[in-house]
Amino acid sequence: MDGSDKRAMRRLESELGEPVAGGGLLHRRAFLRGGVAFAGAVTVAAKVNSAAAAPTIGAESPLSMTRPGKLFTGYGVPARSEEGVRRLFALVANREGAGTSRTPWHMLNGSITPSGLHFERHHNGVPDVDASRHTLLIHGLVKRPLVFTLATLQRYPMETRIHFIECAGNSGALTRPDPAQDTVGGLHGLLSCSEWTGVPVSVLLDEAGIDPRGKWVLAEGADAAGMSRSVPLAKLQDDAMIALYQNGEAVRPEQGYPMRLLLPGYEGNINVKWLRRLKVTEGPMHTRDETSKYTELMPDGKARQFTLPLGPKSVITHPSYGMKIQGPGYYEISGIAWSGAGRVRTVEVSADGGVSWATAALAQPVISKAVTRFRLPWRWSGQMTTLLSRAIDETGDIQPLRKPWMEQYAPGQGFHYNAMQLWAVDPLGNVKNTYA
Amino acid sequence: MDGSDKRAMRRLESELGEPVAGGGLLHRRAFLRGGVAFAGAVTVAAKVNSAAAAPTIGAESPLSMTRPGKLFTGYGVPARSEEGVRRLFALVANREGAGTSRTPWHMLNGSITPSGLHFERHHNGVPDVDASRHTLLIHGLVKRPLVFTLATLQRYPMETRIHFIECAGNSGALTRPDPAQDTVGGLHGLLSCSEWTGVPVSVLLDEAGIDPRGKWVLAEGADAAGMSRSVPLAKLQDDAMIALYQNGEAVRPEQGYPMRLLLPGYEGNINVKWLRRLKVTEGPMHTRDETSKYTELMPDGKARQFTLPLGPKSVITHPSYGMKIQGPGYYEISGIAWSGAGRVRTVEVSADGGVSWATAALAQPVISKAVTRFRLPWRWSGQMTTLLSRAIDETGDIQPLRKPWMEQYAPGQGFHYNAMQLWAVDPLGNVKNTYA
Numbered sequence: 001m002d003g004s005d006k007r008a009m010r011r012l013e014s015e016l017g018e019p020v021a022g023g024g025l026l027h028r029r030a031f032l033r034g035g036v037a038f039a040g041a042v043t044v045a046a047k048v049n050s051a052a053a054a055p056t057i058g059a060e061s062p063l064s065m066t067r068p069g070k071l072f073t074g075y076g077v078p079a080r081s082e083e084g085v086r087r088l089f090a091l092v093a094n095r096e097g098a099g100t101s102r103t104p105w106h107m108l109n110g111s112i113t114p115s116g117l118h119f120e121r122h123h124n125g126v127p128d129v130d131a132s133r134h135t136l137l138i139h140g141l142v143k144r145p146l147v148f149t150l151a152t153l154q155r156y157p158m159e160t161r162i163h164f165i166e167c168a169g170n171s172g173a174l175t176r177p178d179p180a181q182d183t184v185g186g187l188h189g190l191l192s193c194s195e196w197t198g199v200p201v202s203v204l205l206d207e208a209g210i211d212p213r214g215k216w217v218l219a220e221g222a223d224a225a226g227m228s229r230s231v232p233l234a235k236l237q238d239d240a241m242i243a244l245y246q247n248g249e250a251v252r253p254e255q256g257y258p259m260r261l262l263l264p265g266y267e268g269n270i271n272v273k274w275l276r277r278l279k280v281t282e283g284p285m286h287t288r289d290e291t292s293k294y295t296e297l298m299p300d301g302k303a304r305q306f307t308l309p310l311g312p313k314s315v316i317t318h319p320s321y322g323m324k325i326q327g328p329g330y331y332e333i334s335g336i337a338w339s340g341a342g343r344v345r346t347v348e349v350s351a352d353g354g355v356s357w358a359t360a361a362l363a364q365p366v367i368s369k370a371v372t373r374f375r376l377p378w379r380w381s382g383q384m385t386t387l388l389s390r391a392i393d394e395t396g397d398i399q400p401l402r403k404p405w406m407e408q409y410a411p412g413q414g415f416h417y418n419a420m421q422l423w424a425v426d427p428l429g430n431v432k433n434t435y436a
Numbered sequence: 437m438d439g440s441d442k443r444a445m446r447r448l449e450s451e452l453g454e455p456v457a458g459g460g461l462l463h464r465r466a467f468l469r470g471g472v473a474f475a476g477a478v479t480v481a482a483k484v485n486s487a488a489a490a491p492t493i494g495a496e497s498p499l500s501m502t503r504p505g506k507l508f509t510g511y512g513v514p515a516r517s518e519e520g521v522r523r524l525f526a527l528v529a530n531r532e533g534a535g536t537s538r539t540p541w542h543m544l545n546g547s548i549t550p551s552g553l554h555f556e557r558h559h560n561g562v563p564d565v566d567a568s569r570h571t572l573l574i575h576g577l578v579k580r581p582l583v584f585t586l587a588t589l590q591r592y593p594m595e596t597r598i599h600f601i602e603c604a605g606n607s608g609a610l611t612r613p614d615p616a617q618d619t620v621g622g623l624h625g626l627l628s629c630s631e632w633t634g635v636p637v638s639v640l641l642d643e644a645g646i647d648p649r650g651k652w653v654l655a656e657g658a659d660a661a662g663m664s665r666s667v668p669l670a671k672l673q674d675d676a677m678i679a680l681y682q683n684g685e686a687v688r689p690e691q692g693y694p695m696r697l698l699l700p701g702y703e704g705n706i707n708v709k710w711l712r713r714l715k716v717t718e719g720p721m722h723t724r725d726e727t728s729k730y731t732e733l734m735p736d737g738k739a740r741q742f743t744l745p746l747g748p749k750s751v752i753t754h755p756s757y758g759m760k761i762q763g764p765g766y767y768e769i770s771g772i773a774w775s776g777a778g779r780v781r782t783v784e785v786s787a788d789g790g791v792s793w794a795t796a797a798l799a800q801p802v803i804s805k806a807v808t809r810f811r812l813p814w815r816w817s818g819q820m821t822t823l824l825s826r827a828i829d830e831t832g833d834i835q836p837l838r839k840p841w842m843e844q845y846a847p848g849q850g851f852h853y854n855a856m857q858l859w860a861v862d863p864l865g866n867v868k869n870t871y872a
Contacts, residue, residue, distance in 0.1 A: 069561025074522030086510030110633035125505025
């Protein structure tokens with residue numbers, strides 16, 4: 001910094017007032033109080049400005065102003081220079097249809113996930129379902145079995161709601177002994193958030209008429225894995241949906257085209273894609289997909305089944321692993337928070353490794369069982385520090401630290417991980433994953 | 437209908453209770469009261485069911501269950517069978533970069549527009565802007581001119597909000613003497629709704645420091661049309677944003693990559709894409725783009741300028757032109773409503789040409805200056821009728837009928853059309869555009 005930068009910095013510090021917590025955290029509305037300038041931005045602006053004085057602006061028209069642009073298109077795609085913004089995945093040898101792809105949250109902002117970047121978890125690839133022939137059967141302990149085509153469901157009452165879906169295995173790499181050095185997408189990218197539109201399951205169940213012995217429902221997909229899960233009937237009668245539309249258009253093939261089961265706040269796997277039947281049963285069916293996976297191995301050697309709603313969780317996306325902070329000065333700490341129990345009530349951020357905390361601003365409106373973007377102004381001194389966040393949901397449930405979370409389970413149990421993510425910042429501005 | 441269908445229909449009618457308005461409109465929660473079945477669906481279900489008895493379900497696995505599915509992809513696209521869901525556009529001879537493409541709302545559902553289907557209005561095509569070299573200049577009546585790169589803006593505080601953008605010329609075809617027979621997308625598709633994330637303009641203006649003489653701001657794009665508009669300073673200091681992200685990812689090229697001006701609720705054209713400068717001025721600049729277009733020709737021959745906020749508006753998307761209602765019975769009437777003045781307070785629907793009205797359910801939460809989905813149960817008798825909707829916003833402003841709207845202006849003035857859309861239903865279930 002030269003002399004004028006230093007003077008600007010001192011003036012800014014007085015304008016922004018005192019930090020509200022250690023490590024340089026400022027009040028969540030500090031940036032919006034007016035009259036505030038950014039040391040970093042002023043420096044950059046001054047440099048660019050001196051090289052391109054204002055009066056010559058007309059003469060330095062960018063190339064794009066000197067020739068006609070491209071034509072209209074029927075279905076748009078991202079800019080060519082954004083082609084690196086893709087789902088993250090690695091093919092597994094001999095199991096090419098089984099695996100995951102992850103949403104690159106560190107390259108995104110906001111709360112909605114573009115449908116092209118929604119995470120995937122398939123057990124035998126993405127089936128090519130013929131929507132015109134696909135049917136949904138409701139049978140088992142019902143008064144009258146019913147079969148619905150897509151055209152029939154289009155006549156039914158619908159609802160539109162924004163909800164996240166998170167895989168039960170998301171963030172599981174953080175149960176390993178050493179902190180994996182990976183991006184937010186790589187570590188936490190089995191999470192996405194969309195606007196879903198579809199038919200309330202309760203309406204269809206009412207029409208079929210539930211036998212009083214019915215308490216659970218088997219949901220089966222039309223993929224080659226025959227993915228099937230047992231769902232408590234009460235959840236289907238609550239806020240469950242047969243989702244037909246995702247972010248306004250037909251649900252994408254990777255997300256269950258032409259219809260998926262949406263169970264807001266429940267672990268991802270049970271939101272059965274390519275849904276072909278719901279069978280009402282007395283108890284859970286203990287399918288392969290809910291016994292071989294998605295259970296929690298406990299310290300006594302037993303496996304706990306059916307931990308379905310996901311706990312409160314948050315992660316700072318900016319800054320995060322793979323980013324380099326460009327010198328001391330003002331930044332916005334930003335991230336995402338969510339809970340399977342309802343609305344996120346509060347997100348707290350610490351910039352001194354958890355010694356002190358400040359309350360982040362939440363993007364409004366905060367929607368139940370949806371990803372909520374949080375933000376907080378931060379003045380980095382240039383010293384080593386650790387950033388972390390914790391979410392508290394409307395039920396009062398608090399996102400735990402890693403140690404108490406790990407102590408609940410047997411070693412190696414990696415499902416439903418929702419502990420806090422810590423990012424260590426070194427004096428060069430490098431950001432690394434750390435456990436303490 | 438056969439005898440059992442007729443009995444089912446009679447039972448349903450008693451369950452659903454009396455209509456709340458003429459033409460068969462039912463209470464907005466009628467479908468969700470429980471114990472309700474759909475005559476249409478039961479009929480379909482019974483037919484399908486009789487051809488495929490429940491016990492044989494296992495034997496009739498769809499093809500998709502018999503072979504592995506497709507592999508993972510970095511960036512997903514819609515199902516092949518949805519390829520007809522595209523923006524609607526027609527190239528104009530010798531003016532190929534000037535024109536519009538429209539969002540096909542009649543093929544969509546929910547409130548969010550997928551970014552690939554966001555409407556376009558370009559005056560000289562979509563420029564290929566080099567994001568790494570693009571700059572935003574703030575100059576004119578400011579204390580210090582500033583230049584911002586994309587990297588600089590990434591350090592700034594951001595906000596995330598869902599807002600619609602609507603072209604000033606949207607629905608203009610409805611000012612013609614005869615009602616155009618076209619789809620919702622064709623008539624009203626210069627409207628889209630996205631989640632936008634970016635930097636509040638107020639923060640940047642504060643940093644530049646406004647000269648007290650400054651009251652307006654010239655906004656210019658980096659396209660070959662040099663699209664430029666005058667914006668009241670007060671709007672930029674209110675809820676305006678330099679949008680960098682759309683539905684979570686970088687703003688699409690057709691929407692202004694790498695940055696666009698977002699002025700929530702203001703006519704589309706003034707939300708300048710590929711934004712390269714904001715020049716603070718004493719008064720409006722009367723640019724080509726705000727004098728040759730987007731003004732309102734009044735009965736006295738004068739043109740009214742700067743009608744910037746858009747009025748309350750709604751349109752029924754289901755059913756609508758191009759759809760055929762499949763016989764008498766239960767349906768959901770659904771559509772979209774929005775207002776440039778804030779939240780939609782109420783949407784009323786009439787199924788008897790405007791004689792009587794019922795209040796629709798609004799998808800929650802209702803967001804200010806965003807598209808709101810409305811829905812209402814309807815029992816169609818099979819007789820000729822006319823459907824229409826009217827939006828009332830939080831300021832109490834009511835969407836007008838076509839006749840009083842037209843009488844405000846000189847013949848041929850087609851900007852800012854927000855009158856009610858009427859759909860005539862004939863006994864065969866065909867839906868047509870009508871003016872009365």
